[in-house]
Amino acid sequence: MSVSLLIKNASLVDATHDRIIEKVDIAIREGVIHQIAPRIEIPATQTIDAMGLYLSPAIIDLGFHLLKSDLLRHELKVAAINGFSHVVTLPNETLKVSTTAEARLLFEVSQSVGLTEVLPIGALMHLQPHKKPTEMYALQKAGCIGVGNGTQAIEDPYVLTKCLEYAKTHELTVFLHPIDLKLNIGCMHEGEISTRLGLAGIPYTAETVALARDLLLIEQTGVSAHISRISCARSVEMIAEAKKRGLPISCSVSLSHLLLCDEDLSDFKSNLHTYPPLRSMADQKALQEGVRIGVIDAIVSDHLPLGKEDKCMPFSESTPGISTLDHFFIHALELVHRHILTLPQLVRALSLNPYRILKAEFPHSATLMLGAPAHFFLFSTEETWSCQPQHLLSLGKNAPLLQKTLKGRLHSVLLQGKKMSEGYLYE
Amino acid sequence: MNIQLNTQGQLKHFLSVEGLPASILTEILDRASSFIGKEAKSIKKVPLLRGRTIMNLFFESSTRTRTTFELAAMRLSADVMNINITTSSAKKGESLFDMLKNLEAMGADMFVIRHAASGAGHFIAREVTPEVSIINGGDGRHAHPTQAMLDMYTIRHFKGDFSPLKVAIVGDILHSRVARSQIHALNILGAKEIRVIGPKTLIPPAIEKLNVKVFHDLQTGIQDADVIIMLRLQRERMESALIPSEKEYFQLYGLTEKKLQQANKDAIIMHPGPINRGVEIASEVADGNQSVILDQVHFGIAIRMAVLSMAMTGNLSARQIEAIHG
Numbered sequence: 001m002s003v004s005l006l007i008k009n010a011s012l013v014d015a016t017h018d019r020i021i022e023k024v025d026i027a028i029r030e031g032v033i034h035q036i037a038p039r040i041e042i043p044a045t046q047t048i049d050a051m052g053l054y055l056s057p058a059i060i061d062l063g064f065h066l067l068k069s070d071l072l073r074h075e076l077k078v079a080a081i082n083g084f085s086h087v088v089t090l091p092n093e094t095l096k097v098s099t100t101a102e103a104r105l106l107f108e109v110s111q112s113v114g115l116t117e118v119l120p121i122g123a124l125m126h127l128q129p130h131k132k133p134t135e136m137y138a139l140q141k142a143g144c145i146g147v148g149n150g151t152q153a154i155e156d157p158y159v160l161t162k163c164l165e166y167a168k169t170h171e172l173t174v175f176l177h178p179i180d181l182k183l184n185i186g187c188m189h190e191g192e193i194s195t196r197l198g199l200a201g202i203p204y205t206a207e208t209v210a211l212a213r214d215l216l217l218i219e220q221t222g223v224s225a226h227i228s229r230i231s232c233a234r235s236v237e238m239i240a241e242a243k244k245r246g247l248p249i250s251c252s253v254s255l256s257h258l259l260l261c262d263e264d265l266s267d268f269k270s271n272l273h274t275y276p277p278l279r280s281m282a283d284q285k286a287l288q289e290g291v292r293i294g295v296i297d298a299i300v301s302d303h304l305p306l307g308k309e310d311k312c313m314p315f316s317e318s319t320p321g322i323s324t325l326d327h328f329f330i331h332a333l334e335l336v337h338r339h340i341l342t343l344p345q346l347v348r349a350l351s352l353n354p355y356r357i358l359k360a361e362f363p364h365s366a367t368l369m370l371g372a373p374a375h376f377f378l379f380s381t382e383e384t385w386s387c388q389p390q391h392l393l394s395l396g397k398n399a400p401l402l403q404k405t406l407k408g409r410l411h412s413v414l415l416q417g418k419k420m421s422e423g424y425l426y427e
Numbered sequence: 428m429n430i431q432l433n434t435q436g437q438l439k440h441f442l443s444v445e446g447l448p449a450s451i452l453t454e455i456l457d458r459a460s461s462f463i464g465k466e467a468k469s470i471k472k473v474p475l476l477r478g479r480t481i482m483n484l485f486f487e488s489s490t491r492t493r494t495t496f497e498l499a500a501m502r503l504s505a506d507v508m509n510i511n512i513t514t515s516s517a518k519k520g521e522s523l524f525d526m527l528k529n530l531e532a533m534g535a536d537m538f539v540i541r542h543a544a545s546g547a548g549h550f551i552a553r554e555v556t557p558e559v560s561i562i563n564g565g566d567g568r569h570a571h572p573t574q575a576m577l578d579m580y581t582i583r584h585f586k587g588d589f590s591p592l593k594v595a596i597v598g599d600i601l602h603s604r605v606a607r608s609q610i611h612a613l614n615i616l617g618a619k620e621i622r623v624i625g626p627k628t629l630i631p632p633a634i635e636k637l638n639v640k641v642f643h644d645l646q647t648g649i650q651d652a653d654v655i656i657m658l659r660l661q662r663e664r665m666e667s668a669l670i671p672s673e674k675e676y677f678q679l680y681g682l683t684e685k686k687l688q689q690a691n692k693d694a695i696i697m698h699p700g701p702i703n704r705g706v707e708i709a710s711e712v713a714d715g716n717q718s719v720i721l722d723q724v725h726f727g728i729a730i731r732m733a734v735l736s737m738a739m740t741g742n743l744s745a746r747q748i749e750a751i752h753g
Contacts, residue, residue: 192633196445198545198568198604201632267430267553268546312524312554314544316567 003029005417006044010055010378012036014368015348026055028374031416033365050378053411056347057365058085058375059329060354062175062252063229063300065321066095066120066150069109071395075305077424078325078393080115083413085364085375087301088119088354090175090228091150098123098134103142115415115424119145119358121175124154124163131159133166140172145358148175148228151275153210155181161217168223173359177228178210178235179276187316189231189279193262199316202277204232211235215242218249226357227251229302231276233286240295250357251295253287254302255332256322256401258340260284264400270311270318271400274302277320288340297353299346301328305396323396331401333381333408343381374417383409393425430552434748437741440561441734442548443570444611452615456580458733459726462502470498470728475736476505479536483509484527485564486542491700492564492574495724496539499731505537523547524555531556537739538562545569545604560742562734568604574699575608577730579616581723582654585695589613595622595642595649595690597680598658598707599629601669605699606658610637624648625680628669645680652690656697657682657708673706683709687717695719 005028012024025040026033035042064087067075079087089106091097097106097120110118122144123134136147147167154160167174183206188194190201207230215238218225227239230253239251256274261284265272272278290296304321311318324331332350335341341349355366363372384407392399413420429446433439438451462471481500485493493509500507510530527538537560540548545567552561565571586592594613600606600623613621614637621639623630630641642648649655660676670676682696696708696718704710712718 190632192636195631195634196607196637198566198570198607200568268549270550309522313522314542314547314550316544316546 002043002045003027003034004045005374005414006040006042006047007050007055007378008047010050010053012368013054013056013343013347015344015352015366016368018342018344018348020054020343024055026376028414028417031374031418033368033370033372033374035370036368048378048412053378053380054343055376055378057351057368058377058413058415059083059350060085060358060364060366061087061301061303062226062298062354062357063254063302064089065302065304066091066097067305068095069105071305072109072118073113074395074425075303075325076110076113076116076118080415080420080424081393081413081422082325082328083377083410084116085415086117086119088121088145088175088358091121091123091148093152096123097121097139097144098126100135100138100142103139103144107143115420121146121148121150123147124149124167124174125159131156133163136167136170136172140170146173146175146226149177151177153179153181153184157213157217161221164217164221164223168221171224173224173226173357175226175228176214178207178214178230180206180210183209187273187277187320188265189262189277191262191280193266197266197268204234204279204283207232207276208234208238211238215247215249219245219247222248224248229254229276229300230287230296231257232279232283236286236290236295239290243295250297250353252298252300253291253296254300255324255328256302257284258288258291258299259331259334259401265315268315269400270313270315271322271398273315273318273320274322275320288335291349292341292345297349297357299332299349301325303396305394306398307395308397311398321398322401323394323399324401325394325396326392326399326402327387327406329377329379329410330406330408336381337407375415377413378411379408380411381408383407385409393422430549433741433745435744437744438734438737439741439745440548440552441572441738442552442561442563444572444575444608444615445570447615449615449617452576452579452612455576455730455733455737456583458737459580459729462729462732463726468725470502470732472502472504474504476500476503476739479505479739480534481505481507481537481539481735482530482535483507483539483564484512484530484541485509486512486540487565489541489564491724492541495727496564496731499728499735502728502732503736505735523551527551527555531559535559536742537735539564541565543567558746560738562738565604568602568607570608571604571699572608573727573731573734574605575612576734577723577727578609578656578697578699579612580726580730581697581719582695584722584726585719586653589616589618592618592653593620593622593651594618594654594656595624595652596656596658597624597645597648597682599660599664600625600634600658601629601631602661602664603658609656610639614638622648622652626670629664645682645686646689649686649690653694654697655682655690655694656699657702658699659701659703660707677706681705681707681709682712684711684715687712693717697723700724
């Protein structure tokens with residue numbers, strides 16, 4: 001018996017048990033995990049010596065903005081090179097995913113690229129010609145792993161209740177991003193910085209007022225819900241309290257909200273115009289703590305690639321959105337370097353928890369179980385290197401997280417045991 | 428390093444009072460002083476900017492500010508062009524970026540810009556035309572630095588030293604770029620106490636962090652004040668959810684002779700203009716002997732001459748250094 005790939009002497013990040021297992025060998029056969037043990041002596045077609053490197057299961061991103069097909073194809077390849085095995089796509093105003101045709105198209109794009117897989121979220125409700133739930137059963141059959149409001153505010157609490165009840169009927173998870181339509185006016189967080197800059201501020205209540213409503217309706221209907229991309233300390237408190245009451249909820253935050261706050265946009269940089277807005281440093285710290293103690297389950301990319309025509313203008317006129325895909329994991333490592341999270345906590349938020357939230361019927365390496373597909377990446381944490389323009393592969397150049405010198409590096413990315421390379425971009 | 432200064436610490440762009448050293452602000456005031464003639468209302472004509480091209484780009488309508496900038500540029504012997512935005516390429520869908528690049532290519536040394544978006548000046552100076560001096564004629568709610576400087580000149584002219592002064596700014600602080608710039612200037616020049624007065628709906632959040640005291644009652648707020656600056660309440664605020672009515676606003680925050688008695692006897696009354704008689708200020712106060720509103724206008728030309736000439740010097744100096752060092 002031989003295997004296709006043998007990785008030797010890796011430090012395995014085991015998020016399930018909150019530990020790192022030093023000097024582990026992993027054997028991969030026919031694209032799945034064959035064996036994990038301290039010393040595996042087995043013939044292998046290829047061997048990787050991972051001494052001094054860490055091994056993590058691949059990233060499952062619960063917050064990837066849906067893009068048009070041609071752009072999506074390219075970004076999926078970039079995601080693959082950056083260690084993402086799955087991306088859950090958030091619908092928006094133009095790409096609603098309210099019909100099975102749209103869901104099937106996404107499935108086809110995903111299959112034809114054949115690398116990072118798309119798990120679409122379908123629309124929660126129709127607004128025209130009548131306000132009602134979408135055909136959730138059909139959407140689920142066409143490949144949607146849940147339904148949600150994407151980036152759009154939900155105005156009518158009665159219709160929202162009915163949609164949640166209908167989602168519960170089919171045991172579908174609802175992905176809700178809380179926004180109050182009328183309070184959501186402005187382009188950055190309302191606080192000292194917005195006062196200094198003279199920019200219209202969005203108060204944190206634009207999120208918490210909607211969140212309060214959504215949590216009460218989740219409680220009433222019993223639907224399973226994921227609260228997506230929260231941005232303030234008060235929301236963290238409300239989620240903690242709701243979980244204590246036993247509500248069937250999970251919660252995520254975007255990486256940029258953990259690394260940045262409103263003080264970082266003191267010079268009106270349009271690249272930091274994002275939605276939800278970057279809030280105060282106190283909010284940033286509360287979000288970091290929320291991830292550390294597990295009130296916030298997952299970290300998402302919130303990736304939205306934009307071009308010069310969207311960003312090269314005064315702040316308030318620019319389109320909100322941040323491109324985070326290039327070297328996403330290395331940026332996330334900042335949280336470990338700054339002692340905000342440990343490596344197992346980080347991998348838990350990027351891989352294990354998203355997997356659990358999806359209640360996936362498909363197996364994944366996040367569990368480190370034998371027979372699961374070998375979706376992994378090897379990385380170093382201390383290697384510093386200079387990031388040049390040729391290292392940026394995403395079509396989005398609005399990447400404010402990017403530093404010129406990065407600390408940490410991906411060494412190999414495996415999806416189903418197959419090594420990812422930049423060559424895929426040119427196919 | 429502040430984007431407004433060149434490597435020698437000289438003013439090159441004038442975007443915001445915030446972050447500038449007191450020495451630069453004082454230099455602006457002193458230079459303005461040198462342009463004011465001996466007779467009343469006279470401003471000297473000097474050849475300082477002969478051969479230089481200044482373009483006025485006003486994306487928001489303005490008669491007063493644009494006129495004073497034009498006069499200031501002419502008094503400095505510069506060539507001035509007013510770009511009419513309403514008939515411009517913006518209507519044809521051209522971006523701000525492309526419009527300015529094209530104007531730069533035509534040989535502009537300096538742009539005076541008024542724009543509705545806060546941070547427009549910073550955007551242009553940093554990402555569009557860093558070689559051209561950018562003078563902020565007002566950007567959104569963020570800053571109106573030349574207005575703040577002429578206000579400081581006025582205060583210095585009538586009151587001398589800033590250190591014992593209690594200055595009250597009254598009105599719609601939330602939407603006011605003038606108020607923000609004045610607060611920064613007063614802090615940098617060392618005023619004793621800065622107060623803002625208005626209903627909670629018109630006071631920006633966390634403004635105390637800018638070293639100001641907040642008052643919601645006018646009488647208490649102007650107690651013993653040495654300088655009272657009234658701000659205009661715009662038409663659209665009267666229809667918004669921010670105040671109940673013009674009538675109630677005037678009753679509570681309009682400055683009348685009677686309410687003025689709370690302030691110091693020799694307090695000066697200022698207003699950036701244009702004034703709304705009977706809304707934020709009563710006629711008898713606007714026309715009274717404590718009002719220095721028209722002096723502000725006169726000083727405005729000299730201040731703008733100071734800013735234009737300093738920024739042009741700083742810009743030319745930066746270009747020379749660039750040419751030497753490459």
